[in-house]
Amino acid sequence: MRRSIVAGLLLAAATGLLILVSDPLSLNVEQFALIGVLIGAVLGLMTDIAVWDRLAGFGIGLVAAWVTYGLRAGFLPDSSGGRAVAVVGLLAFLVLIVWLVGGRLHLVPMLIGVTALAGAYELTFIDAPPRFLEESSVAVTGVLLAAAVGFACTVLASSLIGPDRVPAGRHREDDGDGDDTEAEVPFDEMFYRDQEVRP
Numbered sequence: 001m002r003r004s005i006v007a008g009l010l011l012a013a014a015t016g017l018l019i020l021v022s023d024p025l026s027l028n029v030e031q032f033a034l035i036g037v038l039i040g041a042v043l044g045l046m047t048d049i050a051v052w053d054r055l056a057g058f059g060i061g062l063v064a065a066w067v068t069y070g071l072r073a074g075f076l077p078d079s080s081g082g083r084a085v086a087v088v089g090l091l092a093f094l095v096l097i098v099w100l101v102g103g104r105l106h107l108v109p110m111l112i113g114v115t116a117l118a119g120a121y122e123l124t125f126i127d128a129p130p131r132f133l134e135e136s137s138v139a140v141t142g143v144l145l146a147a148a149v150g151f152a153c154t155v156l157a158s159s160l161i162g163p164d165r166v167p168a169g170r171h172r173e174d175d176g177d178g179d180d181t182e183a184e185v186p187f188d189e190m191f192y193r194d195q196e197v198r199p
Helices: 002-022 030-045 051-074 080-100 107-127 129-161 187-191
Strands: none
Touching: 002 030, 002 129, 030 051, 030 107, 030 129, 051 080, 051 107, 051 129, 080 107, 107 129
């Protein structure tokens, strides 16, 4: 819980600061600050996946989404059919990447990369597809900067506080000398520990 609280406070402060300095420093990141910071935070909290795997997957997803927008702007019709072909092709490509590397990369960070660009650029693309190169470059750089800030905040919180631990109670472990210490619980076990059958 402590890590979550510290990470949340850091994210709030970093997002506000990023928005405030965007115009004075000509960062062009104000409209991408919230989605970028939050997506970076999600990547930072995925501690069950190695850092480089998360970053590589995120980058692959972001680039794949950018290429897909390029195909939509230059080759696919601006219709429901064209958008469906683009989405199906994009997701199929990501699944193919996971299969080709034998599962050494995870699909989730790739989907987060796609989400980052789609959330930051989809409405802008719909308004002006011919301005793809100009507008998409602004969206990519803006969301990348904001995501880097969010990722750094969660990694910093983890390094300062350590992993989250369950509250005191029946999940505590006795170390033998009467001093109870809080037991760390894997994320996936948190959802079914309370369903254990009691004697």
